[in-house]
Every structure is written in structure tokens, then in C-alpha cells.
Amino acid sequence: MNVLITGGAGFLGQKLARALLARGTLSGVDGSQQAIDQLVLVDVVQANDFGDPRVRVVTGDITDPALMHSLIDAGATSVFHLAAVVSGQAEADFDLGMRINLDASRLLLEACRAAGHKPRVVFTSSVAVYGGKLPDVVRDDTALNPQSSYGAQKAIAELLLNDFSRKGFVDGRVLRLPTISVRPGKPNKAASSFASGIIREPLNGEDAVCPVSPALRLWLLSPRRAIAALIAGHELSGDALGTSRTINLPGLSVSVADMVAALEKVGGPEAVARIRFAPDPAVERIVQSWPGAWDDSRARALGLEGDADFESVIRAHVEDELS
Amino acid sequence: MNVLITGGAGFLGQKLARALLARGTLSGVDGSQQAIDQLVLVDVVQANDFGDPRVRVVTGDITDPALMHSLIDAGATSVFHLAAVVSGQAEADFDLGMRINLDASRLLLEACRAAGHKPRVVFTSSVAVYGGKLPDVVRDDTALNPQSSYGAQKAIAELLLNDFSRKGFVDGRVLRLPTISVRPGKPNKAASSFASGIIREPLNGEDAVCPVSPALRLWLLSPRRAIAALIAGHELSGDALGTSRTINLPGLSVSVADMVAALEKVGGPEAVARIRFAPDPAVERIVQSWPGAWDDSRARALGLEGDADFESVIRAHVEDELS
Numbered sequence: 001m002n003v004l005i006t007g008g009a010g011f012l013g014q015k016l017a018r019a020l021l022a023r024g025t026l027s028g029v030d031g032s033q034q035a036i037d038q039l040v041l042v043d044v045v046q047a048n049d050f051g052d053p054r055v056r057v058v059t060g061d062i063t064d065p066a067l068m069h070s071l072i073d074a075g076a077t078s079v080f081h082l083a084a085v086v087s088g089q090a091e092a093d094f095d096l097g098m099r100i101n102l103d104a105s106r107l108l109l110e111a112c113r114a115a116g117h118k119p120r121v122v123f124t125s126s127v128a129v130y131g132g133k134l135p136d137v138v139r140d141d142t143a144l145n146p147q148s149s150y151g152a153q154k155a156i157a158e159l160l161l162n163d164f165s166r167k168g169f170v171d172g173r174v175l176r177l178p179t180i181s182v183r184p185g186k187p188n189k190a191a192s193s194f195a196s197g198i199i200r201e202p203l204n205g206e207d208a209v210c211p212v213s214p215a216l217r218l219w220l221l222s223p224r225r226a227i228a229a230l231i232a233g234h235e236l237s238g239d240a241l242g243t244s245r246t247i248n249l250p251g252l253s254v255s256v257a258d259m260v261a262a263l264e265k266v267g268g269p270e271a272v273a274r275i276r277f278a279p280d281p282a283v284e285r286i287v288q289s290w291p292g293a294w295d296d297s298r299a300r301a302l303g304l305e306g307d308a309d310f311e312s313v314i315r316a317h318v319e320d321e322l323s
Numbered sequence: 324m325n326v327l328i329t330g331g332a333g334f335l336g337q338k339l340a341r342a343l344l345a346r347g348t349l350s351g352v353d354g355s356q357q358a359i360d361q362l363v364l365v366d367v368v369q370a371n372d373f374g375d376p377r378v379r380v381v382t383g384d385i386t387d388p389a390l391m392h393s394l395i396d397a398g399a400t401s402v403f404h405l406a407a408v409v410s411g412q413a414e415a416d417f418d419l420g421m422r423i424n425l426d427a428s429r430l431l432l433e434a435c436r437a438a439g440h441k442p443r444v445v446f447t448s449s450v451a452v453y454g455g456k457l458p459d460v461v462r463d464d465t466a467l468n469p470q471s472s473y474g475a476q477k478a479i480a481e482l483l484l485n486d487f488s489r490k491g492f493v494d495g496r497v498l499r500l501p502t503i504s505v506r507p508g509k510p511n512k513a514a515s516s517f518a519s520g521i522i523r524e525p526l527n528g529e530d531a532v533c534p535v536s537p538a539l540r541l542w543l544l545s546p547r548r549a550i551a552a553l554i555a556g557h558e559l560s561g562d563a564l565g566t567s568r569t570i571n572l573p574g575l576s577v578s579v580a581d582m583v584a585a586l587e588k589v590g591g592p593e594a595v596a597r598i599r600f601a602p603d604p605a606v607e608r609i610v611q612s613w614p615g616a617w618d619d620s621r622a623r624a625l626g627l628e629g630d631a632d633f634e635s636v637i638r639a640h641v642e643d644e645l646s
Contacts, residue, residue, distance in 0.1 A: 094490060131566065132565075132566040132567055133464075133566070135464075140466070141456075141458075141465060141466045142464060142466055143463070143464045143465055143466050143467065144466065144467065144482075145485075145566060145567055146482070146485075146486070147489065147566060149486055149490065152482050152483070152485065152486035155482050156479045156482050156483070159467075159469070159475050159478050159479050159482075160475070160479070162468075162469075162475065163469070163472055163475035166470065167417060167472065242455075243454065243455035243456070243468060243470060244455055244468055
């Protein structure tokens with residue numbers, strides 16, 4: 001079987017690729033485990049191929065129909081669609097967000113439909129589909145009311161994936177990711193970038209700016225658990241999902257103050273002293289519109305797991321990235 | 324001011340046009356009442372111009388960017404976007420539904436954005452955006468889970484209109500219409516077509532087939548109240564709408580059996596004898612997925628009104644269409 005990862009050069013794409021190569025198999029369209037013969041990583045920048053002969057790196061624009069149709073041929077039985085323009089960037093450049101987050105997602109679904117063999121499609125969505133007046137704990141049946149263009153585009157792509165699945169064009173599943181923390185690497189243009197930066201930079205001996213108040217509550221998931229959930233979400237049978245292909249993944253509900261307290265336990269007071277609070281209303285407006293927690297009982301009933309606590313999330317980051 | 328109605332040859336478009344011509348004014352972009360200088364009715368078939376010099380009839384395809392941009396110029400300050408491929412047809416012809424219900428809606432919003440003066444856009448949506456496991460009474464914060472392509476396309480267009488409004492590109496409002504009954508004219512390809520047919524045909528001395536069970540509960544609004552709501556929805560100030568531009572219009576929650584009982588009061592047992600029940604699983608599957616009632620307190624607080632009871636709806640139909 002061939003597996004495609006869009007956004008394959010990104011941090012989640014690269015971690016997922018490594019995990020799939022180690023695992024070696026995935027469910028095929030008939031549900032049986034099959035060897036991964038080829039893993040295609042497509043991105044606008046060049047992905048790492050890990051020196052593994054199963055990896056094929058494609059550098060290109062996923063809004064190009066010719067490229068997308070060439071990537072999703074009869075052999076492509078599983079697609080992980082991770083490519084996205086992040087929240088802050090989609091807010092600043094509306095047209096770019098529409099092109100990547102909406103048009104490319106639709107093109108991908110149309111290419112799968114044209115291939116005709118009902119590929120499995122795992123699509124990542126976000127806390128940003130929620131907004132407005134929210135209950136303390138968002139339920140599966142809480143209405144989407146995105147307050148950012150990124151959230152609106154993700155919500156639209158969710159609807160498309162659900163309808164393409166209902167019509168039998170794809171076997172799709174949407175995994176709504178909590179904010180991922182601690183991301184390795186550099187800050188990005190996501191409004192939530194600080195949620196990794198205030199942990200990652202101090203542990204590297206660097207200063208970090210926190211643009212939101214310590215009381216702000218976030219819904220977080222570690223990279224390790226996110227990768228495990230992407231694979232477990234792929235392996236679910238479509239029948240288990242009923243009339244909705246969308247799953248709110250488990251997370252941790254923590255305040256920024258809780259995160260700082262956990263950092264102190266791992267990195268000491270000198271790490272905490274690296275954080276400077278400097279409110280940024282544009283960031284705070286977006287992040288505050290997201291839920292601080294959602295009911296994840298459906299995900300847990302489907303076997304998807306979250307993290308134990310935020311201190312263990314930081315310790316996992318140290319193990320995976322700093323050793 | 325110039326007003327544009329898409330779907331201007333349709334039954335709602337024609338009734339709305341007549342009501343606007345009689346009224347003569349609408350709120351302009353600054354909120355003040357302004358005379359309607361020109362009323363443009365665009366549709367794929369030729370609209371009636373009522374012999375009124377203010378009416379301009381345009382016959383064309385609203386998925387054509389050149390046409391859409393020519394219709395929405397600096398003078399077009401209000402747009403009623405009613406054009407749609409109905410539920411049964413969008414289910415049978417997926418690509419046509421996507422083209423009209425999604426692509427044309429987006430094109431219209433982009434044309435408004437390009438015009439630059441933040442036109443008021445009134446967009447009609449539907450009960451069909453809901454589905455799956457629903458509470459007896461759907462609330463404003465109940466999640467959308469469309470179980471038809473029509474419903475998915477309407478839900479996507481709602482999200483676009485909300486985000487274009489939030490960004491300040493348009494001053495939009497989405498009015499979710501209950502099923503409209505009693506529609507005049509011929510049956511159409513909407514899955515809900517029977518909800519008018521089982522009243523309209525017997526009152527015309529014709530036979531009607533009901534494809535759903537008498538126990539099925541529908542959420543209904545009369546054409547008179549629908550037209551009044553379209554105009555009242557246009558006149559609302561954008562500030563009154565808060566973080567969501569979407570309003571569930573008031574309706575009547577009635578079973579098919581209730582509808583038949585009301586028909587008997589108006590048309591006698593001979594009218595009821597014209598109805599034959601012949602279940603159609605495809606129609607029942609779609610219609611059953613729609614809510615039988617929703618909480619309309621927000622709409623009522625905004626001054627939008629529903630019907631008193633279904634008997635008065637039938638009597639209004641007789642007055643408006645059969646006399």
C-alpha cells in the first residue's frame with residue numbers, strides 16, 4: 001500500500017512519517033493490515049526522507065490539481081492530510097488560508113473520489129472551529145462558531161470530509177487536535193505558538209514572551225499523543241464512527257499559570273524567570289475564543305488517549321528533543 | 324440603492340420582489356432608509372418583471388464570475404441570495420449542488436468583498452444543516468451535522484458568510500428557514516416537496532402522494548412569514564447579531580397527521596381523501612434527519628415572527644393563491 005502525508009515536511013508530518021516507518025503496516029481499504037510499500041511526503045518545502053527507501057519526497061504546491069491527482073492514484077490507499085496555513089497567518093492573509101485550508105482540502109477529496117477506491121483520509125482539525133459563548137466544557141454536540149478564518153476554513157473542510165464520507169467517495173475521519181504543546185523547533189505564525197514557546201525556549205536557556213494572561217485556559221495535547229492518535233484514528237473502522245466522522249481528541253485543560261508551575265518543577269525557577277508576560281490583544285482575542293476543555297468521552301471510548309498531566313508532557317519533550 | 328435577488332425567478336424570489344417593490348425602501352449600508360432605485364432579478368430562467376420600471380431581469384449562470392461581478396458593483400448595496408439547488412437534486416447530482424450551493428455562494432461573497440462597500444447580504448439556509456442524533460428541540464448552540472449534500476453545502480456557505488462578515492467584507496445575515504409550506508406552483512425536487520403537495524394538490528382537486536409516515540414531525544413556515552422574515556432580517560443592525568450571523572427563524576412544529584387534520588378543517592374530508600401514503604425510503608431518510616422543532620427565542624427577541632397555527636397557514640394559501 002502507498003501512504004500519502006500532506007504537510008510531510010512539517011513537525012507533525014515528520015514525526016508521523018517516522019512512526020509509520022517504524023510500525024511498517026496500516027489498515028488497507030479492506031481493513032486488513034498491509035505493509036507500507038511507499039510513504040509519500042509532499043510539502044511546499046523539502047521533507048526529510050530519513051534515508052529510508054520506502055520514502056518518496058515530493059516538493060510542490062498542493063493546490064495544483066495535476067500534482068494532487070498524480071499523488072492520489074490507484075495505489076494510494078491512505079492519506080494523512082496535515083498541510084495547513086496556521087491560525088495567525090490565515091488571519092493575516094485571508095486568500096492564502098482559503099487556498100490551502102479550503103481549496104487544497106477539497107481538491108484532495110476530489111482526487112480521492114476520482115481514484116474510485118475509497119481511500120482512508122485522516123484530516124486534522126482544531127480547537128479553533130469553536131468560538132463565541134462556549135460552555136466550560138464543550139460537548140460533541142456543541143455548535144461550531146469559529147472566530148478566526150483558520151477556524152472557519154477547518155470547519156468547512158470538516159463538513160466536506162463528512163459529506164464525501166457519507167457519499168462513499170472516501171473513508172474519512174476528522175481528528176480535532178487540542179493545541180499541541182510542546183512543539184519542537186522554532187516559533188510559528190499560529191496564534192497558539194506561545195503555548196510551546198513558553199516551555200521550549202526557557203528549557204533551551206532562551207527568553208520567551210507570553211502574549212496572553214496567566215489565567216487563560218488551554219486544551220493541550222503532547223506531540224507523542226498526537227501522533228499516536230493520528231495512527232489510532234486511521235485504524236478505526238468507519239462503522240464505529242456513526243453519523244459523524246469528527247472526533248474531539250482527548251486533552252489536558254490547563255491554565256498558562258499551571259503550565260508555568262509545571263515548567264518550574266522540571267526546569268527550576270531559572271526557567272520560569274525566562275518568561276515575560278506582554279499581552280498581545282490580537283493573539284489573546286483568537287486564543288480566548290477557543291474552548292479550554294471539551295468532553296472527550298467519545299474519543300476515549302474509541303480507544304484514543306490523552307496525556308496524564310502537563311509535567312509529564314514537559315518531561316517527554318525533554319526526552320524526545322533535548323537528549 | 325440597487326437590490327439584487329439571486330434565484331429571482333423562483334417562488335420566494337418573485338414574492339420577495341413583489342414585497343420589496345410595494346415597500347419601496349430598505350436600509351442602506353449606513354442604516355438609513357433609502358429608495359430602491361433598481362431591483363435586479365437574476366436566475367437561470369427568466370424572471371417576471373411585474374411591468375415595474377425599477378426591475379431589471381438578468382438571465383444567466385451565477386457561477387460565471389464575469390456575470391456575478393457585473394451584478395455586484397458599487398451601487399449594489401443589498402443582496403438577497405436565494406438561488407439554490409434543492410435537497411433532492413443536490414443529493415442526486417453532487418457536482419451541480421457543489422457548483423450552485425457552494426461555489427456560487429462563495430463567488431457572490433467574493434464579488435461583494437471586491438466591491439468594497441460592505442453590502443448587506445441576506446442568505447437563506449435550511450433545517451437540513453442539522454442531522455444525526457438531535458434533541459427534541461434544537462437549540463442555537465446545537466452542532467450542525469448535515470446528513471445530505473444540500474445540508475452540508477448550506478452549512479459551508481453559512482460558515483463563509485459568517486467569516487466574511489467577521490472580516491468586514493460583507494454585512495451578512497443567515498436566515499435558517501423552516502420547511503416552507505404551502506408553496507404554490509408545481510412539485511419540485513426538494514425532499515420536502517410533499518409538505519406543500521399534500522395541501523396544495525387536494526385543494527386544487529388533484530391527488531397527492533405523501534412519501535413519509537403521518538407521525539413525522541416537520542418544522543414549517545408559511546410563504547407570507549418567510550418573506551416578512553427575509554425583509555426583517557435584512558433590516559436588523561449587524562451589531563444586534565453578536566458573534567453569530569445565523570438565525571433560526573420561528574416555525575410551527577407539526578406532524579404530517581396534524582397537517583392532514585388542518586387540511587380537513589379547510590378543505591373537508593374530500594380533500595383529505597386525495598392523499599395517498601406511499602413511503603419512499605430515500606425521501607424519508609433525508610427528511611427524518613431534520614429537526615422537528617428548534618428553539619426560536621433568539622429570532623423572536625430580534626422581532627422575527629412565525630405563524631399562529633397550520634390551519635391559518637392553509638387559509639393564507641387559499642387567500643393568496645386560489646382566489
